[in-house]
Amino acid sequence: MFKIVEARYLSKDVKLFRIHAPRVAKKQKPGQFVILRVNDHGERIPITIAASDAQEETITIVAQGIGKTTKLLNTLETGDSIADVVGPLGKPTDVEKFGTVVVIGGGVGTAIAYPTANALHDAGNRVISIIGARTKDLVIFEDELRAISDPLIVTTDDGSYGVKAVVTVPLQELIDSPNRPDYVLAIGPIPMMRAVAETTRAAGIKTVVSLNAIMVDGTGMCGGCRVAVGGKSQFACVDGPEFDAHQVDFALLAQRGAMYRDKERVALTRFEEEHACKLLEAAKA
Amino acid sequence: MSSSNNPLPPKERLQIVRQSMPEQDPLKRAHNFEEVNLGFTDELALQEATRCLGCGKPRCVQGCPVGVKIAEFVDLIVAKDYLGAAAKIREDNVLPAVTGRVCPQEEQCEGSCLLAHRAGSSSLGIGYLERFVADYERTTGQIGLPACAPSSGKKVAIAGSGPAGLSCAGDLVQRGHDVTVFEALHEIGGVLVYGIPEFRLPKDIVRQEVDNMRKLGVKFETNVVIGKTVTVDELFEEEGFDAVFIATGAGLPKFMGIPGENLCAVYSANEFLTRVNLMKAYRFPEYDEPVFDCAGKNVGVIGGGNTAMDAVRTSLRLGAKNAYLIYRRTEKDMPARIEELHHAKQEGVQIMDLWDPVEYIGDEKGWVRAAKLRKMQQGEPDESGRSRPVPIPGSETEVALDMVVVAVGNTSNPLVQQTTPGLDTDTRGRIVADHEHLRTSKKGVFAGGDIVSGAATVILAMGAGRTAAASIHDYLTTGEW
Numbered sequence: 001m002f003k004i005v006e007a008r009y010l011s012k013d014v015k016l017f018r019i020h021a022p023r024v025a026k027k028q029k030p031g032q033f034v035i036l037r038v039n040d041h042g043e044r045i046p047i048t049i050a051a052s053d054a055q056e057e058t059i060t061i062v063a064q065g066i067g068k069t070t071k072l073l074n075t076l077e078t079g080d081s082i083a084d085v086v087g088p089l090g091k092p093t094d095v096e097k098f099g100t101v102v103v104i105g106g107g108v109g110t111a112i113a114y115p116t117a118n119a120l121h122d123a124g125n126r127v128i129s130i131i132g133a134r135t136k137d138l139v140i141f142e143d144e145l146r147a148i149s150d151p152l153i154v155t156t157d158d159g160s161y162g163v164k165a166v167v168t169v170p171l172q173e174l175i176d177s178p179n180r181p182d183y184v185l186a187i188g189p190i191p192m193m194r195a196v197a198e199t200t201r202a203a204g205i206k207t208v209v210s211l212n213a214i215m216v217d218g219t220g221m222c223g224g225c226r227v228a229v230g231g232k233s234q235f236a237c238v239d240g241p242e243f244d245a246h247q248v249d250f251a252l253l254a255q256r257g258a259m260y261r262d263k264e265r266v267a268l269t270r271f272e273e274e275h276a277c278k279l280l281e282a283a284k285a
Numbered sequence: 286m287s288s289s290n291n292p293l294p295p296k297e298r299l300q301i302v303r304q305s306m307p308e309q310d311p312l313k314r315a316h317n318f319e320e321v322n323l324g325f326t327d328e329l330a331l332q333e334a335t336r337c338l339g340c341g342k343p344r345c346v347q348g349c350p351v352g353v354k355i356a357e358f359v360d361l362i363v364a365k366d367y368l369g370a371a372a373k374i375r376e377d378n379v380l381p382a383v384t385g386r387v388c389p390q391e392e393q394c395e396g397s398c399l400l401a402h403r404a405g406s407s408s409l410g411i412g413y414l415e416r417f418v419a420d421y422e423r424t425t426g427q428i429g430l431p432a433c434a435p436s437s438g439k440k441v442a443i444a445g446s447g448p449a450g451l452s453c454a455g456d457l458v459q460r461g462h463d464v465t466v467f468e469a470l471h472e473i474g475g476v477l478v479y480g481i482p483e484f485r486l487p488k489d490i491v492r493q494e495v496d497n498m499r500k501l502g503v504k505f506e507t508n509v510v511i512g513k514t515v516t517v518d519e520l521f522e523e524e525g526f527d528a529v530f531i532a533t534g535a536g537l538p539k540f541m542g543i544p545g546e547n548l549c550a551v552y553s554a555n556e557f558l559t560r561v562n563l564m565k566a567y568r569f570p571e572y573d574e575p576v577f578d579c580a581g582k583n584v585g586v587i588g589g590g591n592t593a594m595d596a597v598r599t600s601l602r603l604g605a606k607n608a609y610l611i612y613r614r615t616e617k618d619m620p621a622r623i624e625e626l627h628h629a630k631q632e633g634v635q636i637m638d639l640w641d642p643v644e645y646i647g648d649e650k651g652w653v654r655a656a657k658l659r660k661m662q663q664g665e666p667d668e669s670g671r672s673r674p675v676p677i678p679g680s681e682t683e684v685a686l687d688m689v690v691v692a693v694g695n696t697s698n699p700l701v702q703q704t705t706p707g708l709d710t711d712t713r714g715r716i717v718a719d720h721e722h723l724r725t726s727k728k729g730v731f732a733g734g735d736i737v738s739g740a741a742t743v744i745l746a747m748g749a750g751r752t753a754a755a756s757i758h759d760y761l762t763t764g765e766w
């Protein structure tokens with residue numbers, strides 16, 4: 001069992017957890033993830049390690065409640081435990097001195113991108129960050145990213161905060177400016193990553209994306225996380241999760257990501273019903 | 286050996302026919318995950334045991350990779366000393382309830398049995414008897430835990446908790462060493478828990494064996510991927526281990542590299558079986574893990590080994606309307622255990638032998654809807670001695686399939702090899718270890734089981750674990766490499 005030493009909401013559906021996981025904390029590098037199982041009836045899901053502290057033996061993860069498992073996870077509080085946490089998995093990001101780098105985080109992708117942005121900053125790059133969110137309340141990790149960014153740009157779909165635009169608008173402006181980026185890292189929803197890839201392809205700028213393929217074991221054993229990169233099958237958990245954005249078959253990624261949509265809906269409905277009952281019981285008691 | 290307990294003269298023993306295994310009705314069991322074979326009753330076991338001729342130089346023992354003292358344990362069954370029989374097996378085989386169920390006996394002990402080579406007779410049911418005494422011991426809660434030697438003060442790390450890792454751990458702890466088994470997954474047992482289905486090997490059996498090892502003092506740490514969470518060098522340098530045994534198996538699925546293999550509902554057998562067995566997707570939504578709902582659908586499984594057989598029978602249990610086993614050679618060339626093939630056919634699996642997929646065809650949403658297959662014919666014998674399958678030109682045909690499971694083999698997982706400097710591997714990525722001692726090119730590091738041999742069998746992996754334990758013990762006590 002892995003004890004949660006801190007749990008707090010960052011936005012409505014996004015929760016941060018600090019978890020006691022000494023072995024993972026010691027080895028984690030930016031770009032790596034864990035696979036966790038909330039309880040012994042649970043599924044195994046991958047979550048990026050947003051930070052780690054080897055001294056305190058903790059890792060920090062940030063989860064967006066979108067389906068049964070992440071919503072269940074987000075019901076946990078400080079002092080609760082998670083049944084299984086294994087990692088760090090995946091290849092660490094290539095951190096080099098590229099020059100000017102643009103780090104783009106969409107939604108919960110902002111938290112996923114943070115450790116890499118930090119490492120790129122420490123490696124002597126000028127980091128320009130773009131956070132994209134639907135609306136103001138969903139902007140997360142702004143302070144953390146601001147501390148290492150020059151500048152930090154926020155875009156919202158509804159204009160409630162920062163610039164009213166999608167992330168590719170400021171990205172294109174940067175490409176056309178004297179601050180032309182040498183390297184772009186984009187992590188977020190598939191359509192966002194695809195749009196970034198198209199924007200930088202034309203400009204010939206090296207771009208890396210982190211692929212959220214469906215995973216089970218995370219060690220190369222099942223092949224369920226297959227993605228196509230440069231026309232070749234790769235296992236996202238061991239060959240990635242970061243890949244050259246210009247080589248990724250995003251359509252396939254989206255198709256495979258939708259594979260369990262019906263089952264996910266069943267699980268979520270069931271969970272929400274049960275959960276509503278529990279809340280009701282708690283209220284009665 | 287002169288058999289002391291058998292009252293019948295050999296001539297009369299030859300009159301008794303081989304006892305058959307009681308099984309669940311095929312049509313019923315094809316829809317549940319309960320065990321197919323129900324096990325011998327005392328009477329059946331006695332009848333069967335009485336058939337053994339108690340050969341002086343038992344050929345059966347030579348057929349068993351770990352040399353179980355078959356004639357002796359069978360004779361103890363005749364004397365109704367079931368616990369004694371189980372203890373006799375345990376001298377050479379620490380997981381008899383497992384091997385009694387999954388060993389390819391027809392190629393091993395039973396294949397070598399004298400009775401198998403006598404006209405009008407058939408081999409002794411050694412596997413069934415092994416299972417019988419192991420189950421007796423288990424269900425009556427009388428597993429005799431061996432005594433452990435006093436502590437040696439030496440620490441051994443084992444990577445991987447499949448049969449190789451478990452048997453090595455069991456032997457080493459008895460010799461007084463401090464043993465920790467590290468497992469990447471959240472459950473102990475390797476293929477025994479994530480691959481082989483419940484209907485062939487109930488998971489409780491594995492769990493109980495693991496509990497016994499815990500009682501002996503073996504420590505288990507799940508959720509540790511050697512090479513990622515901690516490296517082999519760190520185990521030595523930072524955690525004070527004196528030796529490491531690598532038993533990480535052959536867990537990397539092969540795909541054929543044909544068009545359409547990444548379509549939705551095309552699985553590797555590992556993924557399909559892991560979702561269903563380890564993650565219990567067959568009990569969705571009670572358990573959260575999903576798997577493609579193949580109820581009422583057409584399922585094609587590619588391959589002819591145990592893994593393919595397990596996958597195709599699993600799909601039937603999940604309600605598949607048609608479950609096809611598509612194999613490029615002939616049915617008799619299939620590497621699967623004969624009993625499994627026989628069971629699969631009884632349950633309604635449709636064998637399509639001499640067919641090979643060349644492409645999977647998807648619908649507009651990216652789900653597989655058909656496979657393009659081509660007919661094969663038997664060519665010249667190849668290095669395996671079986672005739673090489675040769676495609677027949679112009680024989681391509683389309684078969685409607687809603688789900689495909691690719692079960693064409695596994696290769697070794699490279700995580701340990703990539704992160705352990707000085708550890709030699711062969712061209713296929715397997716760890717190189719000398720046959721006799723299972724020593725690798727790196728001092729203090731031993732390796733065995735599927736990671737060395739390539740995908741093989743439970744009993745060979747277990748044998749390797751025991752060999753490794755013996756040489757690790759030598760190394761720890763003499764310091765000689």
Ligand SMILES: Cc1cc2nc3c(=O)[nH]c(=O)nc-3n(C[C@H](O)[C@H](O)[C@H](O)COP(=O)(O)OP(=O)(O)OC[C@H]3O[C@@H](n4cnc5c(N)ncnc54)[C@H](O)[C@@H]3O)c2cc1C
Binds near residue numbers: 049068071111264
């Ligand atoms: C390498 C990697 C790192 C990730 N890091 C984070 C992170 O830091 N924070 C975060 O909130 N999310 C992260 N994700 C996504 C997260 O794993 C999914 O949101 C989660 O699995 C959804 O599960 P669910 O039951 O809540 O939702 P569901 O309703 O089951 O699924 C919603 C969607 O999530 C995806 N998904 C479902 N099951 C899995 C699975 N086993 N593995 C991967 N994806 C799945 C599917 O596309 C699905 O349509 C990451 C994914 C990957 C591959």
Ligand SMILES: Cc1cc2nc3c(=O)[nH]c(=O)nc-3n(C[C@H](O)[C@H](O)[C@H](O)COP(=O)(O)OP(=O)(O)OC[C@H]3O[C@@H](n4cnc5c(N)ncnc54)[C@H](O)[C@@H]3O)c2cc1C
Binds near residue numbers: 389446448468509595
């Ligand atoms: C579906 C299926 C059916 C089979 N049926 C039969 C049968 O009927 N009869 C028979 O004799 N054989 C059968 N086999 C073959 C048999 O199961 C294997 O030969 C045997 O399990 C090999 O044992 P092992 O200990 O070498 O490895 P495995 O059983 O593969 O165990 C290896 C373990 O190591 C873990 N691991 C891997 N990498 C790491 C790492 N880096 N760090 C930590 N842990 C790690 C894995 O998670 C796994 O638990 C079958 C195999 C399959 C897949």
Ligand code: SF4
Binds near residue numbers: 348352390393395
């Ligand atoms: S271990 Fe396997 S081969 Fe050996 S006697 Fe038992 S069933 Fe036969």
Ligand code: SF4
Binds near residue numbers: 345397398411
């Ligand atoms: S070869 Fe057959 S008959 Fe002879 S001892 Fe072995 S099991 Fe008995």
Ligand code: FES
Binds near residue numbers: 215
């Ligand atoms: S998650 Fe199983 S191989 Fe990648």
